[in-house]
Amino acid sequence: MLLAHRRPARRFARSLAAVAERRAGARPSAALAAGFAAAYTWFAVQRHWSYRSGGFDLGIFDQAVRSYAHGRLPVSTIRDPQLILLGDHFHPILVVLAPFYRLFPTAETLLVAQALLFAASVFPITRLACTALGSRIGLVVGACYGLSWGLLNAITFDFHEIAFAVPLVAFAVTELLHGRPGRAVAIAAPLVLVKEDLGLTLAVLGLLIALRPGTRRLGLLTAAGGTAASLLSVFVIIPAFSAYGNYRYLGAGGLRAPEAALSGDFLSSGKLHLVLLLLLPTLFIALRSPLVLLLLPTLGWRLMSTYILYWIPTFHYDAVLMPILFCALIHGLVLFKPRLRGVLPAVAAALTVTCVTLFLQSSAANGPGHRSEFTAAADRLIARIPDGATVSTTDSIAPHLSSRTDVYLLKAKRPTEWTLAPYDDPHLAPHPDDLVVRDGDLVLLRRNAEGGTWTRSR
Structure with missing residues (x-):
């Protein structure tokens, strides 16, 4: 042989x-x-x-x-x-x-x-x-x-x-x-x-x-x-x-x-x-x-x-x-x-x-870890983002959105419809009035489709 x-x-x-x-x-x-x-x-x-x-x-x-x-x-x-x-x-x-x-x-x-x-x-x-x-x-x-x-x-x-x-x-x-x-x-x-x-x-x-x-x-x-x-x-x-x-x-x-x-x-x-x-x-x-x-x-x-x-x-x-x-x-x-x-x-x-x-x-x-407050908050905010949207987010959140949206990393600084990231992320600098939803340490923002400003979600 x-x-x-x-x-x-x-x-x-x-x-x-x-x-x-x-x-x-x-x-x-x-x-x-x-x-x-x-x-x-x-x-x-x-x-x-x-x-x-x-x-x-x-x-x-x-x-x-x-x-x-x-x-x-x-x-x-x-x-x-x-x-x-x-x-x-x-x-x-x-x-x-x-x-x-x-x-x-x-x-x-x-x-x-x-x-x-x-x-x-x-x-x-x-x-x-x-x-x-x-x-x-x-x-x-x-x-x-x-x-x-x-x-x-x-x-x-x-x-x-x-x-x-x-x-x-x-x-x-x-x-x-x-x-x-x-x-x-x-x-x-x-x-x-x-x-x-x-x-x-x-x-x-x-x-x-x-x-x-x-x-x-x-x-x-x-x-x-x-x-x-x-x-x-x-x-x-x-x-x-x-x-x-x-x-x-x-x-x-x-x-x-x-x-x-x-x-x-x-x-x-x-x-x-x-x-x-x-x-x-x-x-x-x-x-x-x-x-x-x-x-x-x-x-x-x-x-x-x-x-x-x-x-x-x-x-x-x-x-x-x-x-x-x-x-x-x-x-x-x-x-x-x-x-x-x-x-x-x-x-x-x-x-x-x-x-x-x-x-x-x-x-x-x-390792697998456990369901933390971050995990629960991320799940809730991700559910708010519609299919087909463009999203800027962090590396750990990206694979949870990549199957149904166009995802970019936040550090790429690319304009997108939605942004999901920790509130204290150094690449995220919104005005307080731009806050859409804050859940725990995470914040979800949405860009106004008619202009370049951020607006509160209705």
Whole structure:
């Protein structure tokens, strides 16, 4: 199977083939995935209802999918009303959500979709682990994956297009390990529609397939196709939609030239910390598997960037790396002696519990929270704003209006019909007579359609 000319890989392939026909772990794996689907959904939706999501990025993607649902190219007034979002990142796969959004036109639709996509990736990882290592150890590994900090950070940080990449990578890599490279390529091919850099991940997958006897042609074609897709996206498609006429993430603040990337802060302590944090939950066992090469495209562009948010272990950037790491962990565990296979996952589970505990402590402010006075007041004032209106508001309120109004962030200082913000917001400076409704610490203002003054609501 994978890299079958190598003795450890042949041993791994035989261990899978011996039990693959029994479909070991299918029901427990499905049950575990269902449990994570419920937990992810509850956490994400409760967090949103507590006004802990944001216009950046949930509101932006909500407006993008809303555009697709109404037959338009994706545009976000929160991001930039003059920018077609395909000129920022190439993520046409979002159109898949359009039919569901027509039925349920709310930001919660995106959060639920992401929760289900992440949970779907738990199934192949757990089932692979159960097949290769036994049901008990497999469920431990699957639970560690579902609780991995990369997925939890992504759930905490709104919605992003990479939600589609996580299950695609999980199913593709497990198919590769089961010795079905054709299926692996078919499943991984849509990665080129998720984001412009993921074509390179497909290319590395192709190179791994090319190293397997009998699939060299398939692997090389996949590698060439993935590379071509990324180059086409970055240098042709995105510039064609971009107001800047180029891919703005190249150059200053983005990716640097290779010679510059090898100097300066390329190997800074922060970036080394990210690499260590990625490998630590696998006890560095993942390094025994050639699958770790699949990390290089995503990890590479992040480490070459000068933008700190790309390489600190926060936000959603690490989610797509989690299925690769855990498949590599399973691959590496099979190569250990049987008596060690039960000990190592236990240690990994202890590390996972520690990471989750630290995660919950550090992100308490970003958790679901409770219904505060602010939440209740915001709900009441939002209900007063009619559908189709133009609204200026804050980042935390924006995704609650993006599905039915044209929302702008208050700091953009764009004239709108309505303004909803905290009374003491520095970007809000109304005259006392301009007050429409004040509810708690929030104020709702309405602009007179006939002039430029503010009037009291009747």
